[in-house]
Amino acid sequence: MSRILAADGVAPTPSALRTVWNSPLYRGATFALFLSGLGASAAAPQITLFLVDDLHVPLTTAGLYYLTSITAPVAGYLVGARSDRTGRRLGLFRLCALAGFLGWTAMAVSDQVWMPFVISAVVLAFAGAAGSQLFAAVHDELRAGAGSVGDGIVSIVRMAMTAGWIVGPVAGSLLATAAGPRAMLVATGLCTLAQVVPMGFARTPSARTPSARTPSARTPSARPGAKTPATSEARTEISAVRPGPHPGVRAMLPLLAFTGLYVLVYAGEPIKYGYLTIYMLNDMRLPTAVSGAVIGIQPLIELILMPVAVVVARRIGMMPLMVLGAAFGVVANLCFALTGSAFGMFAGQILMGGVWGVFAGLGIIVAQRLLPEAVATASAVFMSSPAIASALGGLTGSLGVSLLGLPLVFLAPALYSLVATIGIAFMSRSRHAVG
Incomplete structure (x- = not known):
């Protein structure tokens, strides 16, 4: 298959796979999004059962829980706009992951009917923006030069989330049966927080004005066309989004x-x-x-x-x-x-x-x-x-x-x-x- 694609002038998929594996950012985002999909899909089928069986919410009222998701676009827009102004993708990603941990943990200890609804609408709405920040960081890194495999890289990273959604419902059902739905919700919170682990201590620097980001400001010996030593952080800095209207x-x-x-x-x-x-x-x-x-x-x-x-x-x-x-x-x-x-x-x-x-x-x-x-x-x-x-x-x-x-x-x-x-x-x- 690789030979056929190469003959057609198309970069073979293994090239994208190698690129993802060799890049700390791409590799970390892939594992992080798998954990995101795993946690979210583990909880999704169990929420209604938790509301009905543990909090004794009427079935018709429990169905209204899913309407709390309408706040997610607003929260996502606010986080995305902040990210585009500052360029600090991964800092916001970590804050959103922390919000997810706090939200799911708070839901696990809820003892009032109103609590899961408020937690979902206010706290978990921001948790959902974590994945969008990872995709924005991946996009920034791709601008530094991924060649023809850029779309393949994004596809591989996105596939990790799909893989999490395949495993999650089964894992969540087994855990809820063995230890109860509250333990399952805590595990969902831990999965959400664990997204930060594969990313390590990677960071994106503050976006600066174009005049402050000239080659001479980064390396005294830089000249047009010269290649400087490229750590992952340096490449991210080069491709970081500059603030603008x-x-x-x-x-x-x-x-x-x-x-x-x-x-x-x-x-x-x-x-x-x-x-x-x-x-x-x-x-x-x-x-x-x-x-x-x-x-x-x-x-x-x-x-x-x-x-x-x-x-x-x-x-x-x-x-x-x-x-x-x-x-x-x-x-x-x-x-x-x-x-x-x-x-x-x-x-x-x-x-x-x-x-x-x-x-x-x-x-x-x-x-x-x-x-x-x-x-x-x-x-x-x-x-x-x-x-x-x-x-x-x-x-x-x-x-x-x-x-x-x-x-x-x-x-x-x-x-x-x-x-x-x-x-x-x-x-x-x-x-x-x-x-």
Whole structure:
């Protein structure tokens, strides 16, 4: 495979893998995002059970917990804007990781109904910005010169988070069963805090004005074209973002449009995880092993396709590939809604693996390129979209089930994905198209 890619003029994936392994920043970000995905996915399926069983919250009220995620975009924007003004990516990353530890630990000791809701809306909203700061730091480092493997590096780092989401739900379920949900929440907090360990003592210096960052200021013997000894910190300093006017709403419109379309694609996930298993077990009467295999095949396909998506995007462009990915979402949800067979469920999940193989691997790259003068803000806004999609999907699923029932509720995310397909196709032909 490597020989074929080399013959086509495409940098083979192992080159990106070596680059990630040899760089303390890339390697640390990869392990940190795996821990982030592991912790978040361990807690996500258990939160409702904790609220109902331990705090005795009514089931209808417990469902409102997911609406607390709507504060995450605001917190992410504030952190991203601060990061773009100062250039201190990793300092803010560590503060966000600490906020996550404090938030999950506080939730574990909660004894009042209101406490998890307030903690999630106020504290954990900032914890979610940790990942966006890592992607911004990776972007800064890539500007120092990663050649043609830059997109592959970002894809590998993003794949680590996906891998964490594969392992986390199983680990969280086992821990909650063995030691209780409060112990599981504490473990989630420890995973969140442990993100800082792989990053070591790496730091990004304060952004300075261009005049204060001339080559002569860094090394007296520097001359145009000369290469200076490059430690990881030195390279980060060279590529650190310089402060400037924060982009206004007009400059952010392409990013906001793309993020909104991504939300429409993502909104089907909470609907699927909330109702597909129930539909397969209660209505289709599929064996538990079969329904589990249906759910588990999506992340496997996603991991396989993420590096493939990078290679294909170099040939046809990122936005045209995302049009195809969003169209996969339309067909996948139609499979869930209309087929009524195990084959249809597997086909739908395989197609959903294609959706996320494209969007998970390339989405953050597109978002940063749509706002290159403020990549931390772009990363934070884009990575807050799952929180908005969770609220939209939860509300749509609740109303859809009452109006349409199962499995026709999946027509709603099919419609969302159709709108996203049309919207991304329009963006791909506009002046904001990303190659």
